[in-house]
Amino acid sequence: MLARIATFAIDGIDPCRVSVEVDIRPGLPTFTIVGLGDAAVRESRDRVRSAILNSEFEFPQARITANLAPAFLRKVGPGFDAALALAVLAASGQVPPHALHSYAVFGELSLGGELRDSPGALAVAEGARRAGLRRLIVPGERAREAALVEGLEVAGVSTLRAAVDVLSGLRLPSLPDEPEAPLMVVSEPDLADIRGHAAPLLALEIAAAGSHNLLLEGAPGTGKTMLARRIPSILPAMNRDEAIEVTRIHSVAGLHAAGLIHARPFRAPHHTISAAGLVGGGAPPRPGEATLAHHGVLFLDELAEFHRSSLDSLRQPLEDGRVTIVRAQRALVFPTRFMLVAATNPCPCGFAGVGDRCRCGEPDLRRHQRRLSGPLLDRMDLVINVERPTEAELRAAPVTSSNEARARVAGARERQRRRLAGCAASCNGEMDARTVRRHVRLEEAAEHVLAQAYVVGALSARGRHRIVRVAQTIADLESHSRITQADVLTALSLRQRSAAETSLAA
Amino acid sequence: MTERACDRCVTRTWLVGRLAAHLEHARGRLEQVLGLDEDELIESTGGQARLCLRRELAAIDVSEVRARSLAAGLETICRCDPDYPPALRALATPPAVLHVAGGLRRLLELGGRDPVSIVGSRRGSDYGLGVARSLGHGLAVAGVPVISGMALGIDSAAHAGALEAAGPTVAVLPGSADRPYPAAKRALYRRIVAGGAAVSELAPGTSVWRWMFLARNRIIAALAAMTVVVEAGERSGAMVTARLAREIGRPVGAVPGRVTTPQAAGVNGLLAAGACVVRGPQDVLDHVFGAGVRLAGPGERRQPPAELRALLQAITAGHETAAALARAGFTPDQSLAALAALELGGFVRRGAGGRFSVVP
Numbered sequence: 001m002l003a004r005i006a007t008f009a010i011d012g013i014d015p016c017r018v019s020v021e022v023d024i025r026p027g028l029p030t031f032t033i034v035g036l037g038d039a040a041v042r043e044s045r046d047r048v049r050s051a052i053l054n055s056e057f058e059f060p061q062a063r064i065t066a067n068l069a070p071a072f073l074r075k076v077g078p079g080f081d082a083a084l085a086l087a088v089l090a091a092s093g094q095v096p097p098h099a100l101h102s103y104a105v106f107g108e109l110s111l112g113g114e115l116r117d118s119p120g121a122l123a124v125a126e127g128a129r130r131a132g133l134r135r136l137i138v139p140g141e142r143a144r145e146a147a148l149v150e151g152l153e154v155a156g157v158s159t160l161r162a163a164v165d166v167l168s169g170l171r172l173p174s175l176p177d178e179p180e181a182p183l184m185v186v187s188e189p190d191l192a193d194i195r196g197h198a199a200p201l202l203a204l205e206i207a208a209a210g211s212h213n214l215l216l217e218g219a220p221g222t223g224k225t226m227l228a229r230r231i232p233s234i235l236p237a238m239n240r241d242e243a244i245e246v247t248r249i250h251s252v253a254g255l256h257a258a259g260l261i262h263a264r265p266f267r268a269p270h271h272t273i274s275a276a277g278l279v280g281g282g283a284p285p286r287p288g289e290a291t292l293a294h295h296g297v298l299f300l301d302e303l304a305e306f307h308r309s310s311l312d313s314l315r316q317p318l319e320d321g322r323v324t325i326v327r328a329q330r331a332l333v334f335p336t337r338f339m340l341v342a343a344t345n346p347c348p349c350g351f352a353g354v355g356d357r358c359r360c361g362e363p364d365l366r367r368h369q370r371r372l373s374g375p376l377l378d379r380m381d382l383v384i385n386v387e388r389p390t391e392a393e394l395r396a397a398p399v400t401s402s403n404e405a406r407a408r409v410a411g412a413r414e415r416q417r418r419r420l421a422g423c424a425a426s427c428n429g430e431m432d433a434r435t436v437r438r439h440v441r442l443e444e445a446a447e448h449v450l451a452q453a454y455v456v457g458a459l460s461a462r463g464r465h466r467i468v469r470v471a472q473t474i475a476d477l478e479s480h481s482r483i484t485q486a487d488v489l490t491a492l493s494l495r496q497r498s499a500a501e502t503s504l505a506a
Numbered sequence: 507m508t509e510r511a512c513d514r515c516v517t518r519t520w521l522v523g524r525l526a527a528h529l530e531h532a533r534g535r536l537e538q539v540l541g542l543d544e545d546e547l548i549e550s551t552g553g554q555a556r557l558c559l560r561r562e563l564a565a566i567d568v569s570e571v572r573a574r575s576l577a578a579g580l581e582t583i584c585r586c587d588p589d590y591p592p593a594l595r596a597l598a599t600p601p602a603v604l605h606v607a608g609g610l611r612r613l614l615e616l617g618g619r620d621p622v623s624i625v626g627s628r629r630g631s632d633y634g635l636g637v638a639r640s641l642g643h644g645l646a647v648a649g650v651p652v653i654s655g656m657a658l659g660i661d662s663a664a665h666a667g668a669l670e671a672a673g674p675t676v677a678v679l680p681g682s683a684d685r686p687y688p689a690a691k692r693a694l695y696r697r698i699v700a701g702g703a704a705v706s707e708l709a710p711g712t713s714v715w716r717w718m719f720l721a722r723n724r725i726i727a728a729l730a731a732m733t734v735v736v737e738a739g740e741r742s743g744a745m746v747t748a749r750l751a752r753e754i755g756r757p758v759g760a761v762p763g764r765v766t767t768p769q770a771a772g773v774n775g776l777l778a779a780g781a782c783v784v785r786g787p788q789d790v791l792d793h794v795f796g797a798g799v800r801l802a803g804p805g806e807r808r809q810p811p812a813e814l815r816a817l818l819q820a821i822t823a824g825h826e827t828a829a830a831l832a833r834a835g836f837t838p839d840q841s842l843a844a845l846a847a848l849e850l851g852g853f854v855r856r857g858a859g860g861r862f863s864v865v866p
Binding site (some may be wrong): 198199202346347356358361362364366385389393449453458487489490492493 | 627629630632633658662690764767828829830832837838841842843846849850858860861
């Protein structure tokens with residue numbers, strides 16, 4: 001007899017429908033799985049057999065052939081166990097076969113017949129809804145995550161026996177608990193922990209308000225990392241679509257506990273990371289840190305220590321907001337719309353600008369500059385120096401708190417949203433040249449300053465465009481309807497200087 | 507294009523370039539070796555190559571060598587020419603041919619205006635670079651040409667300072683004069699050649715060897731009426747230049763440095779040995795032209811708009827970074843914009859580590 005049930009393979013971060021077909025014929029007892037499965041799929045024969053027997057069902061003593069269709073798609077991992085077991089039971093008449101039609105199943109089995117936690121439940125649920133299936137059986141721990149997808153009945157079960165009960169209609173799918181109300185993460189570091197650093201805090205706020213890339217430059221121990229870690233606390237909350245997208249990515253990567261992720265991701269990979277680790281790769285391709293930081297912050301501490309190849313691989317993701325990984329005739333697209341925050345020492349010894357401590361000569365500074373990867377530096381919208389706070393500042397009250405800053409950022413984002421309604425860009429940092437021309441208005445004095453900066457050679461054409469975007473964010477924070485001269489000047493002072501403008505000018 | 511080098515000098519220059527690798531071994535006694543005539547030079551290389559070299563030397567086509575200089579856009583003059591810069595004749599071994607980019611006549615004219623050379627370490631500190639720049643600037647404003655070697659660090663800062671005042675400046679290069687050395691100084695080279703000159707004693711196309719730096723130092727020392735060392739360690743090219751200048755009886759000045767830093771050990775040693783103390787361009791002018799004869803930059807400094815003056819004063823007073831200015835009472839949301847305005851106006855410059863310095 002033939003039975004068929006739907007499940008989903010994860011292709012990159014997208015669900016891909018897989019139909020599990022099991023055919024049982026009289027003959028010598030064998031169990032064959034075809035359909036381009038990897039080692040974990042082949043091993044699933046033994047798990048399925050033991051799980052069925054230990055759940056007090058009968059394992060058919062006959063010739064069993066299982067097919068995972070479509071056959072061209074490579075199937076990876078143990079997530080097909082539950083579907084295989086249920087299809088075997090249906091094909092052998094232990095579950096009514098017609099019950100399987102409206103269901104998708106997903107999960108790994110243990111030998112004892114328990115459904116084990118497997119990554120990617122949210123992606124599977126989205127796939128099930130898109131495929132028009134009405135019901136989904138997932139491991140109990142994943143029920144709440146899968147239930148984030150509306151219009152789908154989700155049954156969280158912990159054993160194969162319970163799954164069969166659901167299919168036979170003996171027990172109705174137990175609805176998962178109501179998703180918890182979005183609770184603010186309490187332990188998140190707050191700007192109120194910071195003393196002094198008035199100028200860097202201003203830069204942080206501008207960067208957050210327009211989603212601009214930010215470079216923090218400063219001597220060791222001045223607080224660059226401390227500042228960067230607090231950026232998520234002033235970013236506006238994600239909307240539901242963004243939150244679901246982030247949850248899906250993190251769920252596929254197996255990083256996520258339960259429920260919807262509300263906090264914007266903050267990823268701080270170590271500087272030894274490879275290009276594949278940063279933008280995604282491997283076999284099968286997995287999302288990299290750039291994708292895990294989607295809608296959040298990617299923080300590269302000690303920028304000069306990263307491999308040049310890793311940093312250069314970030315160029316396309318930064319420019320396009322997504323990265324395409326091509327492997328063996330297949331191209332996968334991962335979203336990478338993150339805010340890049342990097343920290344670096346100003347020179348090899350780290351103490352340039354701190355009294356007379358720096359011992360670096362012009363050759364050292366040039367080498368340092370080269371290490372930082374020109375193309376990446378070119379995409380830094382804001383550069384700010386972080387200095388050691390004084391004793392008095394350490395004892396003084398904090399300059400601001402995350403709540404205050406978040407309110408200002410939210411106000412600025414709201415202005416951007418209204419202005420950019422109907423554009424591809426959702427914030428100033430994403431505006432392209434055409435959007436800038438159409439939506440950005442400068443006061444006459446501001447135009448004049450910009451022209452002056454361009455003429456004296458302080459700006460490249462790309463740099464000029466960047467200044468306008470940053471100035472627009474500053475104007476949004478200040479509630480100016482047009483960009484003023486002061487807005488442009490502030491943006492200019494936070495810009496990346498070319499080597500020709502620094503002490504390397506000569 | 508003027509081509510004023512005699513056949514013999516052109517041939518000699520060709521030979522010196524041909525023997526560049528051999529001269530590298532003779533670096534320790536470079537001054538004697540450069541004094542040898544062609545035959546002795548070939549003899550000094552030893553070995554079987556001598557025969558070969560003699561044959562090559564006999565077969566050399568002078569007009570072809572000249573054509574190469576012309577093609578590189580260089581003008582030449584040799585020591586047999588009456589217009590050869592007299593200052594260089596003070597050397598025991600004046601360069602046979604000067605290859606000049608930017609104009610021979612301009613070089614000769616600048617040589618008659620009591621130029622001053624400013625030299626120093628490649629690894630100059632912020633302080634040293636700032637002083638070199640302001641010296642170059644001040645001298646240029648007073649109409650004195652600035653000579654240096656276009657090396658990284660102090661040399662380049664001195665050139666850049668002179669160029670900021672739109673003054674002429676001469677770069678004496680170790681390799682060929684038609685291309686910048688180090689190559690990173692492309693932009694600076696173009697600016698120097700546009701209003702001044704780049705000089706070398708070697709023919710175009712010669713690759714750079716270490717002995718050439720020592721050889722060019724003697725040209726820097728001899729071309730200038732005074733040599734000022736801004737920052738130099740005990741053993742450095744700048745100290746060699748200072749010694750050579752003293753040997754031919756030219757005054758040497760030094761800018762005092764911190765006694766605790768090795769970078770300044772050389773200059774402080776020069777001062778202890780009796781070099782002229784240089785605190786600014788005026789000290790140099792007084793020494794070269796006599797006290798009070800020429801004045802460094804008259805007091806007509808450009809003033810920034812009134813609303814920026816307080817900030818400029820604060821920077822002058824030592825509040826050099828955004829954080830320091832914040833402590834001095836300028837909140838970042840005002841000071842950042844004002845700093846950019848000062849920077850655009852050319853009143854301040856942003857250095858490494860976000861430190862602003864006042865442009866002289």
